[in-house]
Amino acid sequence: MNTNTRKSIKAVFLWFTIIWFAVILIFESRYLIGVFRQQGALRPALGIIYEEQIEGINFIVLFVYLVPGLFAWFMYRRFRKEY
Numbered sequence: 838m839n840t841n842t843r844k845s846i847k848a849v850f851l852w853f854t855i856i857w858f859a860v861i862l863i864f865e866s867r868y869l870i871g872v873f874r875q876q877g878a879l880r881p882a883l884g885i886i887y888e889e890q891i892e893g894i895n896f897i898v899l900f901v902y903l904v905p906g907l908f909a910w911f912m913y914r915r916f917r918k919e920y
Contacts, residue, residue, distance in 0.1 A: 843916050850913035857906040865899075 869886070876882035890896050 847913055847916040850909045850916065854906055854909040854913060857909060861899075861902055861906070 872885050873882050876885060890899070
């Protein structure tokens, strides 16, 4: 594999990682804003977030969504190096 191919693959994985995590951040921030609008104080809002995200299935779904982003980041790091 030559240097140009490695640089192209590295750039694709870097952009995929950035876009993937940005989309997750947007959706999670929309969720957090909605929770804080419903609750008047920080403590009840944190309780709802804990119940829905940590104890519920949403935590597993979020973990599943993190896997492709982490894979792309590791591939970016692997193709960044010269061999």
